[in-house]
Amino acid sequence: MTPFKPVLLEAVGVPDGHTLASYRGRGGYAPLEATLAQKQPNDVVEMVKASGLRGRGGAGFSTGLKWTFLPKDHPGPIYLCVNADESEPGTFNNRILMEDDPHQVLEGTILSSFATRASTAYLYLRYEYPRSWHRLQAAIDECYAAGLLGRNILGSGFSLDIYLHRGAAAYICGEETGLIESLEGKRAWPRIKPPFPAIEGVFKKPTVVNNIETMACVAQIARRGVDWFKSIGVPADPNNPRDPGSYGPKLYCLSGHVEKPGCYEAPLGITLRQLVDQHGGGVWKGRRAKAAIPGGISMGLFTEAEFDTPLDFAGPGKVGCLGLGTAAVVVIDDQTSIVDFLHNSCRFFAHESCGQCTPCREGTSWSLRILERIRAGRGRLKDLDILLELGTTMGMMPGSTICGLADGAAWPIKNAINKFRGEFEDFIKRTNPAGWMVTDPVPALTIVGAH
Amino acid sequence: MASVIVDGREIEIGGHERLNCIEAARRAGQEIPHYCWHPGLSVVASCRMCLIETGQRDPATGKVTMVPKLVPGCQTPVKDGTVIVTESEKVRESRARVEEALLIDHPIDCPICDKAGECLLQDYHFEHGQAERRADLHPFTSRKRDVGPTVTLFVDRCIMCTRCVRFTREVSGTGELMVTSRGAKEEIDVFPGFPLDNKLAGNVVDLCPVGALGDKDFLYQQRVWFLKREANVCSGCAAGCSIFTEHNQDTVYRLKPRENPDVNRWWMCDDGRYGWHHLHDAARILAAGRRGAGTAACAGAFAAVEWADVVASLRADLERSGRLAVAVSPMLTVEDAWLLCSVARSIDERAFLALGHVPAAGDDESFPGGFTIRAEKCPNRNGVEEVLAAFGSGGRGWDDLLAHVAAGHADAAWVTAGYPRPWIDEPTAATFSGLSCLVVQDLFDSPLTALATWRLPAAGFAERAGTWVNVAHHAQSFRQAIRPPAGVWPEGRLYWNMLGRRGLYDPATVRQEMAAASAPFAALADDPPATGVDLRVRQLA
Numbered sequence: 002m003t004p005f006k007p008v009l010l011e012a013v014g015v016p017d018g019h020t021l022a023s024y025r026g027r028g029g030y031a032p033l034e035a036t037l038a039q040k041q042p043n044d045v046v047e048m049v050k051a052s053g054l055r056g057r058g059g060a061g062f063s064t065g066l067k068w069t070f071l072p073k074d075h076p077g078p079i080y081l082c083v084n085a086d087e088s089e090p091g092t093f094n095n096r097i098l099m100e101d102d103p104h105q106v107l108e109g110t111i112l113s114s115f116a117t118r119a120s121t122a123y124l125y126l127r128y129e130y131p132r133s134w135h136r137l138q139a140a141i142d143e144c145y146a147a148g149l150l151g152r153n154i155l156g157s158g159f160s161l162d163i164y165l166h167r168g169a170a171a172y173i174c175g176e177e178t179g180l181i182e183s184l185e186g187k188r189a190w191p192r193i194k195p196p197f198p199a200i201e202g203v204f205k206k207p208t209v210v211n212n213i214e215t216m217a218c219v220a221q222i223a224r225r226g227v228d229w230f231k232s233i234g235v236p237a238d239p240n241n242p243r244d245p246g247s248y249g250p251k252l253y254c255l256s257g258h259v260e261k262p263g264c265y266e267a268p269l270g271i272t273l274r275q276l277v278d279q280h281g282g283g284v285w286k287g288r289r290a291k292a293a294i295p296g297g298i299s300m301g302l303f304t305e306a307e308f309d310t311p312l313d314f315a316g317p318g319k320v321g322c323l324g325l326g327t328a329a330v331v332v333i334d335d336q337t338s339i340v341d342f343l344h345n346s347c348r349f350f351a352h353e354s355c356g357q358c359t360p361c362r363e364g365t366s367w368s369l370r371i372l373e374r375i376r377a378g379r380g381r382l383k384d385l386d387i388l389l390e391l392g393t394t395m396g397m398m399p400g401s402t403i404c405g406l407a408d409g410a411a412w413p414i415k416n417a418i419n420k421f422r423g424e425f426e427d428f429i430k431r432t433n434p435a436g437w438m439v440t441d442p443v444p445a446l447t448i449v450g451a452h
Numbered sequence: 453m454a455s456v457i458v459d460g461r462e463i464e465i466g467g468h469e470r471l472n473c474i475e476a477a478r479r480a481g482q483e484i485p486h487y488c489w490h491p492g493l494s495v496v497a498s499c500r501m502c503l504i505e506t507g508q509r510d511p512a513t514g515k516v517t518m519v520p521k522l523v524p525g526c527q528t529p530v531k532d533g534t535v536i537v538t539e540s541e542k543v544r545e546s547r548a549r550v551e552e553a554l555l556i557d558h559p560i561d562c563p564i565c566d567k568a569g570e571c572l573l574q575d576y577h578f579e580h581g582q583a584e585r586r587a588d589l590h591p592f593t594s595r596k597r598d599v600g601p602t603v604t605l606f607v608d609r610c611i612m613c614t615r616c617v618r619f620t621r622e623v624s625g626t627g628e629l630m631v632t633s634r635g636a637k638e639e640i641d642v643f644p645g646f647p648l649d650n651k652l653a654g655n656v657v658d659l660c661p662v663g664a665l666g667d668k669d670f671l672y673q674q675r676v677w678f679l680k681r682e683a684n685v686c687s688g689c690a691a692g693c694s695i696f697t698e699h700n701q702d703t704v705y706r707l708k709p710r711e712n713p714d715v716n717r718w719w720m721c722d723d724g725r726y727g728w729h730h731l732h733d734a735a736r737i738l739a740a741g742r743r744g745a746g747t748a749a750c751a752g753a754f755a756a757v758e759w760a761d762v763v764a765s766l767r768a769d770l771e772r773s774g775r776l777a778v779a780v781s782p783m784l785t786v787e788d789a790w791l792l793c794s795v796a797r798s799i800d801e802r803a804f805l806a807l808g809h810v811p812a813a814g815d816d817e818s819f820p821g822g823f824t825i826r827a828e829k830c831p832n833r834n835g836v837e838e839v840l841a842a843f844g845s846g847g848r849g850w851d852d853l854l855a856h857v858a859a860g861h862a863d864a865a866w867v868t869a870g871y872p873r874p875w876i877d878e879p880t881a882a883t884f885s886g887l888s889c890l891v892v893q894d895l896f897d898s899p900l901t902a903l904a905t906w907r908l909p910a911a912g913f914a915e916r917a918g919t920w921v922n923v924a925h926h927a928q929s930f931r932q933a934i935r936p937p938a939g940v941w942p943e944g945r946l947y948w949n950m951l952g953r954r955g956l957y958d959p960a961t962v963r964q965e966m967a968a969a970s971a972p973f974a975a976l977a978d979d980p981p982a983t984g985v986d987l988r989v990r991q992l993a
Binding site: 171173188190193351352353354355356357358359360362363364365366367370371374387390394398399400401402403 | 495496497499501503521522523524553554556557611612633637
């Protein structure tokens with residue numbers, strides 16, 4: 002196998018790779034100029050559809066198909082939102098793209114706006130990324146100066162303004178409609194659907210929300226062609242008509258207990274073991290891995306035995322995980338307690354639950370309190386059943402919440418307990434020898450606070 | 453027409469109706485529990501209590517395809533062939549889990565909570581919850597804080613349905629309330645320095661499905677299960693909002709809006725809501741009295757007169773005096789007004805009849821949600837004007853009456869009032885000073901009662917029965933909620949007896965007579981529904 006040559010991360014390590022001149026030197030903006038001169042918006046939509054590009058933000062929905070949901074012949078305005086509120090734990094690929102190659106992202110954004118006939122694009126940036134903010138703003142300024150943004154771009158008649166919006170650091174703002182609400186200046190409570198954003202999004206106008214990495218892929222598809230893109234990755238499963246395949250390069254964020262953590266570009270379909278061994282230099286300190294998060298904490302857990310699962314859009318689902326997510330792999334070595342892992346995960350989701358839907362608001366906080374009690378040596382085996390029930394009933398998939406954050410909170414609970422139940426039971430029995438078997442309901446309140 | 457199948461039972465709904473599953477199920481007699489949904493507010497589908505199973509029946513084959521996951525009933529519209537399942541195992545489990553989740557952070561301080569007894573959290577817990585408490589908890593606090601001059605927030609009782617927040621944004625348009633913090637630490641709050649003080653603020657207490665928002669006026673005054681409620685109409689302004697008067701042992705404790713799509717929808721204003729305290733004011737006139745003989749310089753005091761004697765001697769006094777002028781108060785019901793005009797004409801067949809004083813304050817005040825507080829602070833000007841027109845005295849107002857009396861065209865005057873606030877100044881009252889007999893019927897003493905020969909008590913709004921016609925000519929009939937204080941006869945009862953009619957005063961009988969005798973009141977012939985009838989529409993038909 003010939004070593005895969007990074008495309009999306011081409012500019013990493015290049016001196017001044019983030020500047021317009023450097024990007025142009027790598028062939029950047031030539032595809033945009035050709036597209037604006039020769040093609041119609043629909044040609045770009047068809048190109049992206051043909052490439053099989055699936056959204057890189059987590060859900061893996063077909064990007065071209067998403068664009069076709071916009072109403073035809075809409076008088077406008079139509080908005081494009083680029084989701085750069087990258088806050089899934091373990092994920093930092095958008096950051097690399099924005100810091101090291103912002104023009105690649107912008108070219109993709111301009112192409113996507115052209116395809117969707119949007120004349121305004123909003124880049125919703127996570128607050129904690131000041132360097133991305135400066136680099137992107139500088140790149141946008143360069144584009145305006147070079148006539149690549151603004152009125153009548155390159156004489157094509159197409160106009161586009163890009164606004165860089167800095168969020169206020171909340172996980173829920175990465176949810177498609179939470180982002181839209183936040184952009185409108187409201188509390189980022191995800192909206193009920195329908196109407197979907199393609200029909201009624203930002204300011205009640207048709208809106209497309211795409212990820213930063215998706216934008217970079219669009220730029221690369223325009224530069225290198227559909228055939229190049231389709232030559233990478235995993236083709237569609239012929240036995241599964243609902244599998245659209247996983248094509249193209251992907252940025253994998255590798256962190257946790259590995260020797261060389263970092264953001265690595267690889268073809269979709271690389272197995273987790275390959276990623277850890279070939280790119281990450283193996284598990285750190287010569288230890289063995291116990292588990293790994295396949296794509297951000299909300300996707301669940303792989304056991305060490307499942308490391309040969311390919312990290313494409315269909316792979317993690319086959320071993321009971323939620324999906325590929327953001328392809329952020331966090332390796333957990335064999336000296337780490339899964340109880341601690343789950344406690345940390347629950348703490349994150351209890352903190353980040355937006356609090357709109359009852360099952361998620363109360364479920365995330367309850368699961369955290371149970372885990373706090375277990376870690377404090379007062380756990381009972383019955384708690385595992387309660388946790389598992391919370392894990393299986395909370396989320397958009399059982400229908401009990403509006404958005405997918407609850408599914409993301411539920412999956413680590415469900416996976417950790419199903420796959421590591423023995424370790425939980427051992428921990429509870431060891432730390433609570435007197436009470437681990439108690440199944441009585443927790444006694445009623447002892448004190449009621451006075452008014 | 454479209455048919456919807458609720459728990460196997462098929463019901464028909466209008467083809468143009470846009471109902472959600474909760475409304476459709478209600479038509480079929482099935483109540484889907486819900487907290488956050490309210491027909492008057494936007495849909496957020498966040499409490500997840502109304503999760504149900506739905507499906508679609510294929511019109512050709514009749515085959516039903518169910519949606520695999522649960523859906524919120526509030527957010528799911530019904531169309532022809534929609535199948536709703538409200539009582540499956542899956543639905544019941546889901547409700548039990550939502551109930552359990554809501555109680556995790558709830559203080560369960562029902563014994564000291566004002567909402568106990570009418571609390572959805574209580575009701576749903578008994579119906580849908582589970583007896584066993586699995587959550588591990590720390591001792592609770594029940595913090596409270598003021599969010600406005602009339603409303604207290606019990607922070608920990610809140611279940612975050614956000615009805616109150618949406619109300620202040622969508623209906624009152626003032627947006628004082630908001631959600632702060634995130635996740636289980638979320639709280640309702642106001643921004644510092646911007647309290648919840650709009651004129652519709654009291655509605656958030658009604659909207660609150662639990663005991664989180666408390667009405668300071670009602671707080672700790674009465675357990676709700678002691679309260680009885682009577683469908684009444686607010687007398688605060690010409691809007692005539694439908695209300696419930698909630699009372700116990702002839703004491704009113706609070707007013708609540710009563711849903712009426714034609715008048716006030718679900719709301720009422722705070723002026724009306726707290727406008728009942730005058731009923732129990734110690735300063736009220738509580739007995740009929742006739743002024744004893746005094747000197748010209750110093751009139752004698754009122755001597756109490758038994759009501760049976762009032763009936764006879766009042767008529768005798770007025771007949772003796774000669775030309776009579778009568779002010780028919782817009783606080784009276786149309787039945788009262790009708791009888792009063794009849795009495796007046798039976799005493800002096802050329803009696804001058806005019807509309808009484810119409811109190812007004814400011815301008816009409818409209819809110820974004822469509823609610824309007826009227827500047828005219830009386831409930832029945834339109835009704836009394838119709839009655840006067842039926843007696844050939846249409847178009848005469850209070851100023852006409854003052855001019856009539858001032859010009860010396862009257863020897864006696866009968867002024868009905870019943871206003872909760874001071875309404876007449878001394879110079880105006882002096883117009884009536886030269887009469888040989890002045891009858892004043894009012895709630896409180898005023899410069900006019902100082903001149904009166906007869907001082908008769910009036911009934912408060914909850915103590916009357918009858919019909920009021922609001923600013924939009926919408927007539928609503930209502931019954932008496934509480935008995936007036938001992939010694940007070942409602943006006944209608946006095947007039948009924950003065951006309952020599954047998955039996956107890958019965959407004960319904962008077963309504964029938966009015967409907968037969970006067971075209972504008974024809975609509976009142978059938979017992980009008982609780983939401984009332986539009987008099988003009990019925991005339992056109």
